[in-house]
Amino acid sequence: xxxxxxxxxxxxxxxxxxxxxxxxxxxxxxxxxxxxxxxxxxxxxxxxxxxxxxxxxxxxxxxxxxxxxxxxxxxxxxxxxxxxxxxxxxxxxxxxxxxxxxxxxxxxxxxxxxxxxxxxxxxxxxxxxxxxxxxxxxxxxxxxxxxxxxxxxxxxxxxxxxxxxxxxxxxxxxxxxxxxxxxxxxxxxxxxxxxxxxxxxxxxxxxxxxxxxxxxxxxxxxxxxxxxxxxxxxxxxxxxxxxxxxxxxxxxxxxxxxxxxxxxxxxxxxxxxxxxxxxxxxxxxxxxxxxxxxxxxxxxxxxxxxxxxxxxxxxxxxxxxxxxxxxxxxxxxxxxxxxxxxxxxxxxxxxxxxxxxxxxxxxxxxxxxx
Numbered sequence: 430x431x432x433x434x435x436x437x438x439x440x441x442x443x444x445x446x447x448x449x450x451x452x453x454x455x456x457x458x459x460x461x462x463x464x465x466x467x468x469x470x471x472x473x474x475x476x477x478x479x480x481x482x483x484x485x486x487x488x489x490x491x492x493x494x495x496x497x498x499x500x501x502x503x504x505x506x507x508x509x510x511x512x513x514x515x516x517x518x519x520x521x522x523x524x525x526x527x528x529x530x531x532x533x534x535x536x537x538x539x540x541x542x543x544x545x546x547x548x549x550x551x552x553x554x555x556x557x558x559x560x561x562x563x564x565x566x567x568x569x570x571x572x573x574x575x576x577x578x579x580x581x582x583x584x585x586x587x588x589x590x591x592x593x594x595x596x597x598x599x600x601x602x603x604x605x606x607x608x609x610x611x612x613x614x615x616x617x618x619x620x621x622x623x624x625x626x627x628x629x630x631x632x633x634x635x636x637x638x639x640x641x642x643x644x645x646x647x648x649x650x651x652x653x654x655x656x657x658x659x660x661x662x663x664x665x666x667x668x669x670x671x672x673x674x675x676x677x678x679x680x681x682x683x684x685x686x687x688x689x690x691x692x693x694x695x696x697x698x699x700x701x702x703x704x705x706x707x708x709x710x711x712x713x714x715x716x717x718x719x720x721x722x723x724x725x726x727x728x729x730x731x732x733x734x735x736x737x738x739x740x741x742x743x744x745x746x747x748x749x750x751x752x753x754x755x756x757x758x759x760x761x762x763x764x765x766x767x768x769x770x771x772x773x774x775x776x777x778x779x780x781x782x783x784x785x786x787x788x789x790x791x792x793x794x795x796x797x798x799x
Contacts, residue, residue, distance in 0.1 A: 448490035451525075452624060452656055453510065458483045458519035458529075460502075460509050464731065478730045479505040481680035482519075484757070489623070492650065492657040494671030494688065496664060496703065500727060502680040503660045504548070507626045510658065511545050512536050523624075541571055541620035548629040550609030554601040560587075560612055561597040567619040586615040590645060607638035614645065618653070626658045631666065643670060664707045668692055673764070676700050679738040680730055682757065686765040696760045696767035698743050699723075737770065745771045 460480040465471040480502045487493050495503050508514045510521065512528060521529040528539055544567075547553035554563055561583055568579045584594050590611040601609055610630060617625055627646065631639040647670060649655060661667050667674055668688055675685040676699065684697040695701045705721040723742045728734050734741055740750035749770050757768040 448488075448654065450489050451486050452489040452523070453487040454485075454520075454522040455510070456484050456520045456522070458506070458509060458521060459517045460505055460514055461517045475731050478680050478733055480509060481733070483677075483680075483682050485675060485682060485685060487624070487656065487658065489656050490650075490654060491672040492659055492670055494667035494674040495658060495660045495677065496662070496667050496674060497677035498727065499662075500730070501677040502730075503677055504628055506677070507545070507628050507658065507660055511543060511626055512539070513545075537571075541567070542623045544617040544620065544622040544625050546610075546613050546617050546625060546627045546630045549633050550606055550613050551601075551633070553613055554609060556601055559598050559600055560592075563601070563612060564616050564619055567616065571620060573620065582619065586619060589618070589649070590615045591641075605638075606634050607642060610634060610642055611645070614642075614649070618649065621653065622655070624656045624658070626660075628660045629662065630659075632662060639666070646670070664703060676703065679728060679733055681738060681768070683739065683769070684767040685757075686767075687762075690762060690765055694761065694765075696765065696772045697739075697769045698745055698771075698773060699739050700767075701773055737768070745773075747771070 458480060459478075459482055461476040461478055463473045464475040464477065466474045483502075483506060485493070495506070497503055505514065509516055512521075512531065516529045519529065520527050523539060523543060528536065531539065561580075564583050564586055565579050568574065568582060573579065574582065583597060587594060587596060592608065592611055592615070596604075596608075601612070604612065610633075614630075630646070631642050634642060643666060646657070646659075650657060657670070659667065659670050671688045673685060674688050674691050675682050676691075676697065677683070678699050684691070684695070684700045686696075691700065692704060695704055702721040702723050725742045728738065728741060734751075735754075736752050737743070737746070737750040737755050740746040743750065747770070753770070755768045755770045757766050759765060760767050760772050
Protein backbone atom coordinates (compact mmCIF):
# COMPACT_ATOMS: atom_id res chain seq x y z
CA UNK A 430 0.00 0.00 0.00
CA UNK A 431 1.40 3.42 -0.96
CA UNK A 432 1.81 6.28 1.51
CA UNK A 433 -1.09 8.11 -0.13
CA UNK A 434 -3.34 5.06 0.18
CA UNK A 435 -2.41 4.73 3.85
CA UNK A 436 -3.27 8.41 4.45
CA UNK A 437 -6.61 8.01 2.69
CA UNK A 438 -7.41 4.90 4.72
CA UNK A 439 -6.70 6.82 7.91
CA UNK A 440 -9.16 9.52 6.81
CA UNK A 441 -11.88 6.90 6.33
CA UNK A 442 -11.55 5.47 9.84
CA UNK A 443 -14.19 6.26 12.44
CA UNK A 444 -13.63 8.70 15.28
CA UNK A 445 -11.39 7.59 18.16
CA UNK A 446 -13.60 9.38 20.70
CA UNK A 447 -17.12 8.00 21.17
CA UNK A 448 -20.10 10.34 21.08
CA UNK A 449 -20.62 11.91 24.48
CA UNK A 450 -17.00 11.56 25.60
CA UNK A 451 -14.88 14.64 26.26
CA UNK A 452 -13.21 15.66 23.00
CA UNK A 453 -11.75 19.03 24.04
CA UNK A 454 -10.88 20.42 27.44
CA UNK A 455 -9.59 23.94 28.11
CA UNK A 456 -8.19 24.56 31.58
CA UNK A 457 -7.38 28.12 32.74
CA UNK A 458 -6.60 29.17 29.18
CA UNK A 459 -5.02 32.61 28.80
CA UNK A 460 -3.92 34.65 25.79
CA UNK A 461 -2.28 38.02 26.34
CA UNK A 462 -0.98 40.24 23.55
CA UNK A 463 2.04 42.34 24.57
CA UNK A 464 2.09 46.10 23.99
CA UNK A 465 5.59 47.32 23.34
CA UNK A 466 7.08 50.79 23.33
CA UNK A 467 10.44 52.23 22.36
CA UNK A 468 12.37 53.10 19.23
CA UNK A 469 15.67 51.25 19.49
CA UNK A 470 14.76 48.84 22.27
CA UNK A 471 11.22 47.49 22.30
CA UNK A 472 10.00 46.90 25.85
CA UNK A 473 6.72 45.46 26.99
CA UNK A 474 4.73 48.16 28.77
CA UNK A 475 1.34 46.48 29.04
CA UNK A 476 -0.72 43.50 27.90
CA UNK A 477 -4.09 43.06 26.25
CA UNK A 478 -6.01 40.44 28.23
CA UNK A 479 -7.83 38.98 25.22
CA UNK A 480 -8.61 35.61 26.83
CA UNK A 481 -8.21 35.46 30.58
CA UNK A 482 -8.61 32.21 32.53
CA UNK A 483 -11.16 30.32 30.41
CA UNK A 484 -12.11 26.73 31.29
CA UNK A 485 -14.70 24.47 29.66
CA UNK A 486 -15.27 20.98 28.25
CA UNK A 487 -16.65 19.98 24.86
CA UNK A 488 -18.08 16.52 24.25
CA UNK A 489 -18.01 14.66 20.96
CA UNK A 490 -21.11 15.20 18.82
CA UNK A 491 -22.36 18.36 20.54
CA UNK A 492 -22.42 22.00 19.47
CA UNK A 493 -21.15 24.65 21.85
CA UNK A 494 -22.36 28.14 21.02
CA UNK A 495 -20.07 31.03 21.97
CA UNK A 496 -21.68 34.47 22.24
CA UNK A 497 -20.74 37.94 23.44
CA UNK A 498 -20.31 41.46 22.11
CA UNK A 499 -17.50 42.48 19.79
CA UNK A 500 -14.09 42.50 21.42
CA UNK A 501 -14.93 40.03 24.19
CA UNK A 502 -12.39 37.46 22.98
CA UNK A 503 -14.52 34.94 21.08
CA UNK A 504 -12.43 34.82 17.91
CA UNK A 505 -9.17 34.91 19.89
CA UNK A 506 -10.35 31.92 21.93
CA UNK A 507 -11.25 30.10 18.71
CA UNK A 508 -7.79 30.71 17.27
CA UNK A 509 -6.17 29.55 20.49
CA UNK A 510 -8.15 26.31 20.35
CA UNK A 511 -7.09 25.83 16.72
CA UNK A 512 -3.53 26.70 17.82
CA UNK A 513 -3.31 29.50 15.28
CA UNK A 514 -2.23 31.59 18.27
CA UNK A 515 0.29 30.47 20.87
CA UNK A 516 -1.23 30.16 24.34
CA UNK A 517 0.17 32.39 27.08
CA UNK A 518 -0.68 29.93 29.86
CA UNK A 519 -3.09 27.15 30.72
CA UNK A 520 -3.64 23.79 29.06
CA UNK A 521 -5.62 22.62 26.07
CA UNK A 522 -6.39 18.91 25.75
CA UNK A 523 -7.65 17.37 22.51
CA UNK A 524 -8.66 13.70 22.68
CA UNK A 525 -6.93 13.46 26.05
CA UNK A 526 -3.59 14.85 24.84
CA UNK A 527 -2.26 18.25 25.89
CA UNK A 528 -1.56 20.17 22.66
CA UNK A 529 -1.00 23.58 24.25
CA UNK A 530 2.78 23.35 23.90
CA UNK A 531 2.92 21.45 20.60
CA UNK A 532 5.36 22.68 17.99
CA UNK A 533 4.24 23.43 14.46
CA UNK A 534 5.48 20.03 13.32
CA UNK A 535 3.66 18.20 16.13
CA UNK A 536 0.46 20.08 15.35
CA UNK A 537 0.41 18.80 11.78
CA UNK A 538 -1.09 15.48 12.87
CA UNK A 539 -3.73 17.34 14.93
CA UNK A 540 -4.74 19.70 12.10
CA UNK A 541 -6.67 17.04 10.18
CA UNK A 542 -8.97 16.50 13.18
CA UNK A 543 -9.37 20.18 14.07
CA UNK A 544 -10.47 22.56 11.32
CA UNK A 545 -11.90 26.07 11.15
CA UNK A 546 -14.48 27.93 9.09
CA UNK A 547 -13.60 31.62 8.99
CA UNK A 548 -15.96 34.56 9.24
CA UNK A 549 -15.24 36.34 5.97
CA UNK A 550 -15.51 34.12 2.88
CA UNK A 551 -14.08 36.97 0.79
CA UNK A 552 -10.81 37.04 2.76
CA UNK A 553 -10.39 33.38 3.67
CA UNK A 554 -10.19 32.09 0.06
CA UNK A 555 -7.14 32.74 -2.11
CA UNK A 556 -8.40 34.80 -5.09
CA UNK A 557 -5.61 33.47 -7.31
CA UNK A 558 -6.55 29.82 -6.90
CA UNK A 559 -9.37 27.88 -8.48
CA UNK A 560 -11.92 26.15 -6.28
CA UNK A 561 -10.45 22.72 -6.96
CA UNK A 562 -7.02 23.85 -5.77
CA UNK A 563 -8.45 25.54 -2.67
CA UNK A 564 -10.30 22.43 -1.53
CA UNK A 565 -7.44 20.09 -2.45
CA UNK A 566 -4.80 21.99 -0.44
CA UNK A 567 -5.46 20.10 2.85
CA UNK A 568 -5.50 16.78 0.99
CA UNK A 569 -2.22 17.49 -0.79
CA UNK A 570 -0.50 18.80 2.35
CA UNK A 571 -1.42 15.63 4.25
CA UNK A 572 -0.77 13.44 1.19
CA UNK A 573 -4.26 11.99 1.36
CA UNK A 574 -4.28 9.83 -1.74
CA UNK A 575 -3.22 9.97 -5.36
CA UNK A 576 -4.21 12.71 -7.81
CA UNK A 577 -7.26 10.74 -8.96
CA UNK A 578 -8.32 9.99 -5.38
CA UNK A 579 -8.01 13.65 -4.42
CA UNK A 580 -10.07 14.72 -7.45
CA UNK A 581 -12.83 12.25 -6.53
CA UNK A 582 -12.77 13.58 -2.97
CA UNK A 583 -13.10 17.17 -4.24
CA UNK A 584 -16.16 16.24 -6.31
CA UNK A 585 -17.69 14.49 -3.28
CA UNK A 586 -17.14 17.59 -1.14
CA UNK A 587 -18.64 19.94 -3.73
CA UNK A 588 -21.73 17.76 -3.92
CA UNK A 589 -21.85 17.53 -0.13
CA UNK A 590 -22.06 21.33 0.29
CA UNK A 591 -24.54 21.88 -2.54
CA UNK A 592 -22.18 22.85 -5.38
CA UNK A 593 -21.65 21.06 -8.69
CA UNK A 594 -18.63 19.61 -10.52
CA UNK A 595 -18.64 22.48 -13.02
CA UNK A 596 -17.55 24.85 -10.22
CA UNK A 597 -14.20 23.11 -9.75
CA UNK A 598 -12.31 25.34 -12.21
CA UNK A 599 -13.83 28.67 -11.22
CA UNK A 600 -12.25 31.39 -9.11
CA UNK A 601 -13.74 32.68 -5.82
CA UNK A 602 -14.76 36.04 -7.32
CA UNK A 603 -17.18 34.20 -9.61
CA UNK A 604 -19.33 33.06 -6.67
CA UNK A 605 -21.82 34.72 -4.36
CA UNK A 606 -21.12 35.14 -0.64
CA UNK A 607 -23.12 32.07 0.28
CA UNK A 608 -21.35 29.96 -2.32
CA UNK A 609 -17.96 31.17 -1.09
CA UNK A 610 -18.85 30.13 2.42
CA UNK A 611 -19.88 26.70 1.09
CA UNK A 612 -16.42 26.42 -0.45
CA UNK A 613 -14.93 27.26 2.94
CA UNK A 614 -17.07 24.57 4.54
CA UNK A 615 -15.93 22.04 1.91
CA UNK A 616 -12.29 22.90 2.59
CA UNK A 617 -12.79 22.50 6.35
CA UNK A 618 -14.40 19.07 5.85
CA UNK A 619 -11.81 17.78 3.35
CA UNK A 620 -9.86 15.77 5.95
CA UNK A 621 -12.98 14.55 7.80
CA UNK A 622 -12.21 16.42 11.04
CA UNK A 623 -13.71 15.62 14.43
CA UNK A 624 -13.98 19.24 15.58
CA UNK A 625 -14.97 22.22 13.41
CA UNK A 626 -14.71 25.75 14.79
CA UNK A 627 -17.16 28.01 12.95
CA UNK A 628 -16.17 31.62 13.61
CA UNK A 629 -19.32 33.61 12.79
CA UNK A 630 -19.85 31.67 9.54
CA UNK A 631 -23.05 33.49 8.60
CA UNK A 632 -22.46 37.05 9.84
CA UNK A 633 -21.06 38.21 6.47
CA UNK A 634 -23.89 36.63 4.47
CA UNK A 635 -27.23 37.99 3.35
CA UNK A 636 -30.15 37.18 5.60
CA UNK A 637 -31.81 35.24 2.79
CA UNK A 638 -29.03 32.65 2.63
CA UNK A 639 -28.04 32.43 6.29
CA UNK A 640 -30.63 29.73 6.92
CA UNK A 641 -29.24 27.68 4.01
CA UNK A 642 -25.71 27.63 5.45
CA UNK A 643 -26.97 26.93 9.00
CA UNK A 644 -29.11 24.03 7.79
CA UNK A 645 -26.16 22.75 5.77
CA UNK A 646 -23.93 22.70 8.86
CA UNK A 647 -26.71 21.00 10.84
CA UNK A 648 -27.17 18.30 8.19
CA UNK A 649 -23.41 17.72 7.92
CA UNK A 650 -23.16 17.27 11.69
CA UNK A 651 -25.80 14.54 11.61
CA UNK A 652 -24.28 12.89 8.56
CA UNK A 653 -20.60 13.02 9.54
CA UNK A 654 -20.82 13.02 13.35
CA UNK A 655 -19.09 16.40 13.69
CA UNK A 656 -18.50 18.44 16.83
CA UNK A 657 -18.92 22.22 16.52
CA UNK A 658 -17.86 25.36 18.33
CA UNK A 659 -20.24 27.89 16.82
CA UNK A 660 -19.41 31.58 17.33
CA UNK A 661 -22.08 34.16 16.51
CA UNK A 662 -23.59 37.49 17.49
CA UNK A 663 -27.13 36.44 16.58
CA UNK A 664 -28.57 34.80 19.69
CA UNK A 665 -31.47 33.43 17.66
CA UNK A 666 -29.04 31.53 15.42
CA UNK A 667 -27.07 30.25 18.40
CA UNK A 668 -30.23 28.96 20.07
CA UNK A 669 -31.18 27.07 16.91
CA UNK A 670 -27.86 25.26 16.43
CA UNK A 671 -26.40 24.83 19.94
CA UNK A 672 -26.69 22.16 22.59
CA UNK A 673 -24.90 24.36 25.13
CA UNK A 674 -24.08 28.06 25.11
CA UNK A 675 -21.16 29.91 26.69
CA UNK A 676 -21.39 33.68 27.22
CA UNK A 677 -18.15 35.69 27.16
CA UNK A 678 -17.48 39.16 28.51
CA UNK A 679 -14.10 40.91 28.43
CA UNK A 680 -12.06 37.74 28.00
CA UNK A 681 -13.92 35.55 30.48
CA UNK A 682 -16.78 33.05 30.31
CA UNK A 683 -19.43 34.46 32.65
CA UNK A 684 -22.09 31.81 32.07
CA UNK A 685 -22.36 28.41 30.39
CA UNK A 686 -25.55 26.41 30.23
CA UNK A 687 -27.73 24.07 28.18
CA UNK A 688 -29.20 26.18 25.38
CA UNK A 689 -32.89 26.17 26.29
CA UNK A 690 -32.24 26.70 29.99
CA UNK A 691 -30.06 29.71 29.28
CA UNK A 692 -32.89 31.38 27.36
CA UNK A 693 -35.54 30.46 29.91
CA UNK A 694 -33.57 31.14 33.11
CA UNK A 695 -30.45 33.30 32.70
CA UNK A 696 -28.34 33.66 35.83
CA UNK A 697 -25.78 36.36 34.97
CA UNK A 698 -26.97 39.99 34.54
CA UNK A 699 -24.96 40.30 31.31
CA UNK A 700 -26.76 37.28 29.85
CA UNK A 701 -30.05 38.83 30.91
CA UNK A 702 -29.20 42.04 29.03
CA UNK A 703 -28.20 40.12 25.89
CA UNK A 704 -31.39 38.09 25.86
CA UNK A 705 -33.55 41.16 26.38
CA UNK A 706 -32.24 42.47 23.03
CA UNK A 707 -33.30 39.38 21.05
CA UNK A 708 -36.17 40.36 18.68
CA UNK A 709 -39.51 38.68 19.31
CA UNK A 710 -41.75 38.00 16.29
CA UNK A 711 -44.93 38.60 18.32
CA UNK A 712 -45.52 42.40 18.51
CA UNK A 713 -47.66 42.07 21.64
CA UNK A 714 -44.95 40.23 23.56
CA UNK A 715 -42.29 42.56 22.17
CA UNK A 716 -44.16 45.64 23.39
CA UNK A 717 -44.67 44.25 26.90
CA UNK A 718 -41.11 43.01 27.39
CA UNK A 719 -38.57 45.17 29.19
CA UNK A 720 -35.46 46.05 27.18
CA UNK A 721 -32.38 46.30 29.36
CA UNK A 722 -29.87 48.86 28.12
CA UNK A 723 -26.38 48.61 29.56
CA UNK A 724 -24.89 51.94 30.54
CA UNK A 725 -21.30 52.94 29.96
CA UNK A 726 -18.68 51.43 27.68
CA UNK A 727 -16.86 48.12 27.80
CA UNK A 728 -13.73 48.57 29.95
CA UNK A 729 -10.34 48.32 28.30
CA UNK A 730 -8.88 44.79 28.13
CA UNK A 731 -5.48 46.38 28.78
CA UNK A 732 -6.54 47.35 32.31
CA UNK A 733 -9.65 45.30 33.19
CA UNK A 734 -11.65 46.17 36.32
CA UNK A 735 -10.97 44.45 39.61
CA UNK A 736 -13.32 41.81 40.92
CA UNK A 737 -16.18 41.01 38.56
CA UNK A 738 -15.38 42.56 35.19
CA UNK A 739 -19.03 43.37 34.57
CA UNK A 740 -19.54 45.33 37.80
CA UNK A 741 -19.02 48.86 36.30
CA UNK A 742 -22.10 48.29 34.06
CA UNK A 743 -24.18 46.03 36.33
CA UNK A 744 -27.25 47.45 38.05
CA UNK A 745 -27.00 44.78 40.79
CA UNK A 746 -23.32 45.40 41.64
CA UNK A 747 -22.25 45.78 45.27
CA UNK A 748 -18.91 46.25 47.03
CA UNK A 749 -18.20 42.51 46.95
CA UNK A 750 -18.43 42.60 43.15
CA UNK A 751 -15.72 45.23 43.05
CA UNK A 752 -13.50 43.51 45.59
CA UNK A 753 -13.63 39.81 44.68
CA UNK A 754 -13.79 37.97 41.38
CA UNK A 755 -16.73 35.52 41.38
CA UNK A 756 -15.93 31.88 40.58
CA UNK A 757 -17.71 29.95 37.84
CA UNK A 758 -20.01 27.72 39.93
CA UNK A 759 -23.17 25.71 39.39
CA UNK A 760 -26.57 27.40 39.65
CA UNK A 761 -29.71 25.30 39.42
CA UNK A 762 -29.55 22.24 37.21
CA UNK A 763 -26.42 20.26 36.38
CA UNK A 764 -24.24 21.96 33.79
CA UNK A 765 -25.55 25.50 34.35
CA UNK A 766 -22.55 27.51 35.55
CA UNK A 767 -22.27 31.23 36.14
CA UNK A 768 -19.74 33.63 37.65
CA UNK A 769 -21.84 36.07 39.64
CA UNK A 770 -22.07 37.12 43.28
CA UNK A 771 -25.76 37.97 42.85
CA UNK A 772 -27.33 35.38 40.52
CA UNK A 773 -30.70 36.23 39.05
CA UNK A 774 -34.01 34.36 38.91
CA UNK A 775 -36.37 34.76 35.97
CA UNK A 776 -40.01 35.35 36.90
CA UNK A 777 -42.59 33.11 35.30
CA UNK A 778 -44.56 35.93 33.70
CA UNK A 779 -44.83 35.27 29.98
CA UNK A 780 -42.70 37.66 27.97
CA UNK A 781 -41.53 39.64 31.01
CA UNK A 782 -37.83 39.89 31.75
CA UNK A 783 -37.76 40.65 35.48
CA UNK A 784 -34.81 39.90 37.70
CA UNK A 785 -34.29 39.99 41.43
CA UNK A 786 -30.94 40.57 43.17
CA UNK A 787 -30.36 37.98 45.86
CA UNK A 788 -28.14 40.11 48.08
CA UNK A 789 -29.07 42.78 50.58
CA UNK A 790 -25.71 44.51 50.37
CA UNK A 791 -25.48 48.17 49.57
CA UNK A 792 -25.33 48.79 45.79
CA UNK A 793 -22.27 50.53 44.41
CA UNK A 794 -24.49 53.28 43.02
CA UNK A 795 -25.42 54.26 46.60
CA UNK A 796 -21.87 54.11 47.94
CA UNK A 797 -19.69 57.20 48.20
CA UNK A 798 -16.79 57.09 45.81
CA UNK A 799 -13.40 58.64 46.32
